[in-house]
Amino acid sequence: MFLTQPLAAAVRERFGTPCYVYDRASLEAAARQALAFPNAFGFTLRYAMKANPNHAILKLFHALGLHIDASSDHEVERALRAGFEPGKIQLTSQAPSKNLKAHIERGVLYNACSLTQLENFGKLFPGRELSVRINPGLGSGSTNRTNVGGPGSSFGIWHEHLENVRALAARHGVKVTRMHSHIGSGTDPVVWKRVARMSLGIAGQLPDVRVLNLGGGFKIARVPADKATDLLDVGEHVRQEFTDFKQRTGRALHLEIEPGTALVANAGCIVASVIDVVDTGKDGYLFAKLDTGMNEVTRPSLYGAQHPIDVLATDERGSAKVVFVGPCCESGDILTPAPGDPEALAPRDVPRPHIGDLVVLGGAGAYCAAMSTINYNSYPQAPEVMHDPDGTLRLVRKRQTFEQVLANETSE
Numbered sequence: 001m002f003l004t005q006p007l008a009a010a011v012r013e014r015f016g017t018p019c020y021v022y023d024r025a026s027l028e029a030a031a032r033q034a035l036a037f038p039n040a041f042g043f044t045l046r047y048a049m050k051a052n053p054n055h056a057i058l059k060l061f062h063a064l065g066l067h068i069d070a071s072s073d074h075e076v077e078r079a080l081r082a083g084f085e086p087g088k089i090q091l092t093s094q095a096p097s098k099n100l101k102a103h104i105e106r107g108v109l110y111n112a113c114s115l116t117q118l119e120n121f122g123k124l125f126p127g128r129e130l131s132v133r134i135n136p137g138l139g140s141g142s143t144n145r146t147n148v149g150g151p152g153s154s155f156g157i158w159h160e161h162l163e164n165v166r167a168l169a170a171r172h173g174v175k176v177t178r179m180h181s182h183i184g185s186g187t188d189p190v191v192w193k194r195v196a197r198m199s200l201g202i203a204g205q206l207p208d209v210r211v212l213n214l215g216g217g218f219k220i221a222r223v224p225a226d227k228a229t230d231l232l233d234v235g236e237h238v239r240q241e242f243t244d245f246k247q248r249t250g251r252a253l254h255l256e257i258e259p260g261t262a263l264v265a266n267a268g269c270i271v272a273s274v275i276d277v278v279d280t281g282k283d284g285y286l287f288a289k290l291d292t293g294m295n296e297v298t299r300p301s302l303y304g305a306q307h308p309i310d311v312l313a314t315d316e317r318g319s320a321k322v323v324f325v326g327p328c329c330e331s332g333d334i335l336t337p338a339p340g341d342p343e344a345l346a347p348r349d350v351p352r353p354h355i356g357d358l359v360v361l362g363g364a365g366a367y368c369a370a371m372s373t374i375n376y377n378s379y380p381q382a383p384e385v386m387h388d389p390d391g392t393l394r395l396v397r398k399r400q401t402f403e404q405v406l407a408n409e410t411s412e
């Protein structure tokens with residue numbers, strides 16, 4: 001973990017807790033590693049910005065040459081404001097765009113995720129090129145909620161509907177020159193490779209496709225029990241598949257991938273404080289209540305996700321088995337559920353916590369600030385800080401004020 005005890009203490013002193021901290025050196029290292037993804041005929045790295053859309057992270061990734069996967073009209077706008085050229089942004093959204101005309105006229109790329117979306121595009125822009133998102137028939141995620149492929153998933157156009165894709169494209173004279181598949185977050189690398197091959201098979205049936213985007217979903221290790229996906233291994237495999245495809249079909253496809261998690265998850269953490277310690281007797285549990293919980297990191301209560309939690313004790317003390325919980329009046333506000341089971345408690349072995357201790361929760365760069373139950377129990381949204389390589393702490397989003405929590409209420 002990049003946050004040492006003195007640094008965490010400095011964060012609390014200057015910004016209060018809870019506070020997100022991102023490490024620029026770790027963000028850069030993750031981006032450079034992904035940029036080295038093996039490929040046969042050219043490569044583009046898109047950042048799936050829904051993982052963490054903070055402008056400081058977007059600006060850093062823009063400077064490193066990354067492109068953007070935006071999952072809503074609003075994310076397109078956010079990427080533009082962070083300085084991304086329209087041609088580097090692709091919109092892949094569950095919702096049909098309300099702004100499609102403006103986006104396309106500006107040069108933003110479109111990935112139609114349903115036949116309706118393909119038709120909407122065709123009506124507005126006959127003769128133009130677009131991408132289609134295909135559900136290849138198989139998915140894989142760390143939990144069912146993060147699996148977005150296969151028959152139980154509404155994401156993308158079902159792979160057996162290619163005839164409809166070709167017919168709609170022909171009717172409006174649009175050209176499907178790019179194809180996309182993304183089957184989940186925390187995908188099993190064996191399934192990822194299998195789907196890469198299935199996607200190439202589908203691209204083989206869409207003769208104008210020149211770019212194949214294989215999505216994100218690469219696993220990272222937040223806690224020691226996790227096994228990270230080896231990007232080089234997966235990339236080498238995909239490179240070989242693209243080379244074989246060229247031999248079979250004569251078509252040299254450009255490769256895109258669009259990780260979110262792998263680029264940001266381990267570059268972020270939350271600095272928090274122990275606000276109370278309670279227990280439920282000798283057959284019960286010892287609980288440490290933190291000032292962070294589901295309002296900053298919803299993943300444990302949503303998925304039973306595991307995040308490392310360090311108690312930064314500065315004195316000698318014994319260890320204890322502790323269940324960490326958040327400050328909300330909600331029994332689901334738990335930071336240490338059992339893996340994959342948000343309803344079960346899994347105590348952690350840590351230095352026995354005392355009120356006022358600093359605690360750091362790791363692996364919090366992805367889907368934490370971006371995906372939280374902000375303002376539940378009326379707690380203001382936590383601030384975000386960038387830790388620069390020279391050791392500076394830079395505030396990149398302020399803590400919400402109490403007035404801002406109420407700002408949109410009318411006086412009626």
Ligand SMILES: *Cc1c(COP(=O)(O)O)cnc(C)c1O
Pocket residue numbers: 048050051069071092182184185186215216217218258259260261262
């Ligand atoms: C969420 C998402 C990603 C990124 O997934 P990770 O698991 O964070 O890598 C990529 N592409 C699309 C279309 C997504 O919805």
